[in-house]
Amino acid sequence: MSYYHDNKKLPLDRAFTLNDTSFPANWLRLAGAEDKAAQGIEWRDDPALKFKNEKFYYNTVQDGVVTSTPKDLDMLKRGMLAQANQAAHSMLASSDWMIVKQAEVSTGIAAEWSEHRSAIRTEANRQGGQIGEATSIESLMAITANWPEDPDSKLERERREAEAEAAKLEEN
DSSP states (O other): OEEEETTEEOOTTSOEEETTEEEOTTHHHHSOHHHHHHTTEEEEOOOOOOOOOTTTEEEEEETTEEEEEEOOHHHHHHHHHHHHHHHHHHHHHTTHHHHHHHHHHOOOOOHHHHHHHHHHHHHHHHHHHHHHHOOSHHHHHTOOOOOOOOHHHHHHHHHHHHHHHHHHHHHO
16 A cells, blocks of 8 residues: 555655645655645555566556566567477487487387477477467467476376375275
């Protein structure tokens, strides 16, 4: 909550001027309710500020009004493409040892891991294509990542789900 005069927020502990009358920094703290009301000053809730997504917009607040300025589209596209490629690289890195082992000792790579690695590359390419085709901030905001779950994590999740289901059945 703050003090307002004609929808303008008044600074607490700072001098201010209303209708050509200057008030000292401590006036809002020391003045009585009647004195404040006589000046048209009221104590009320601050308005709810609506910020746009800070990943895509610069948001500034002036006198309780939010101004959202879009960031440079090409800069955003480069950043999002770099993030998608970095995420793919990171996910592929966790199974790179399987590819090295396959090359060194001619062992096969499990089909689910081969499919997983292919799905990562497919998702990175899908995101890259959508980012490249984006012509507005809104079209960039609509792009969502849909990375595949790695086979080990999937097995662990399925095991936990089966255990939870078994525990529910035992309770009944």
